[in-house]
Amino acid sequence: GRRDFGWDRADAFYRDQVGSAYLLDLAAWHLSSTDYIGDTLRLVADHARGLVLDFGGGIGTHAIGAALCGAVERVIFWDINPVHRQLVRLRAEKLGLKERIHCPETFPEGMQLDTILCFDVIEHLPSPAEQLRQFYGWLQPQGRLLINWYFFKGFNGEFPFHLDDPQRIEEFFRVLQSHFLEIFHPYFITARCYRKWKTDS
Template sequence: MSPIPPALRPFWENAFDLEAHLGFFLGLDTADLQEKLKAGQQQLAELGRRDFRWDQADQFYRDQVGSAYLLDLAAWHLSSTDYIGDTLRLLADQARGLVLDFGGGIGTHAIGAALCPAVEQVIFWDLNPIHRQLMKLRAEQLGLTERIRCPEVFPAGIRFDTVVCFDVVEHLPDPVGQLRQFHDWLKPEGKLVINWYFFKGFQGEFPFHLDDPQVIENFFRVLQSRFLEVFHPYLITSRCYRKLNAPLREDG
């Protein structure tokens, strides 16, 4: 295993103080927070089965999900230190310059990127205003307000050196279109660090994940036509891609 980058060691210690930040943000003591973390995934799945519709996906994540997704993500990050840690090692290796954290959730990867010496600034973008508010709090608590921006409106006309997108595209009704946008948003030498999970779960625990075979096939065609994979040594689902400035034919 590669050594932990010094700037990222706090993640292995306390997930960048996630529990303290989340408890303060939600007004919960330690015991109440632990109970809500245990129930996080089940509550989110129930909300998805009841209220999620693909034609209103943006509205669901922006207006209906509330703090439920925070708790689900926090439970996952706190219980999967080695896995999430390897995604941070990957960012330490590949993230440079101006970074977009697209769909940044609880902010783990925005914080990790902001702590990397080769990164100048991180734009944290998430549809959910509660996620943006938590990220602002975490940036303040960690002294990163100059390194992490959390705009309410997506900043148009900016080109990024690195785009980070973890656990997001399977939630989108048009992941293919999002890939094309990532390509457009990147500078000529830019890199995309991304993963996906096109699977609704063995027991339907992810009702808001896309699993349409034709959409998934188109996703991989576009991915292979516009990006070239960059090898990394970590045994995780996340991948790194270099932008192809002369895209190949998407129909093969």
């Protein structure tokens, strides 16, 4: 169950069971989806500022995009896969962004963030609603959450690891709609931008 989860076991799983060959598939998807990725990077450029968390950041494209934004002070790249963390450290170093992108080995607790990026992650979690609640708690009052989701296993089961439980999906949308207000953006992408509801009004 979820209570038994440990970051150390996640590291071992990705190191021993998954390996690194799939990184080529992930990179190929990025290359084949350049228009989509380009628009998500435009969305990041429009809204990222201050202290940014790239939550489940994969190969680090959005973390790098955020680190290049003038309004961003620092990016914390977090992914449970140690291979991803190692790759993003290398990419940051090669791009001269080592001081702006941090890839900690353990999740940094107690943060107050200005921006959270969460792309292509939430549908893989056991409780997306609980993750939204955590995001809400981590965000500064004027913070921004940039997020997308795809709660669908595919017409032919091509996304077997995606959550599609109606109850958990409904809970996700209840939390989203009670905690966050959407900010319009002009890009034709699945990602959305939110701010916290003002709770003192």
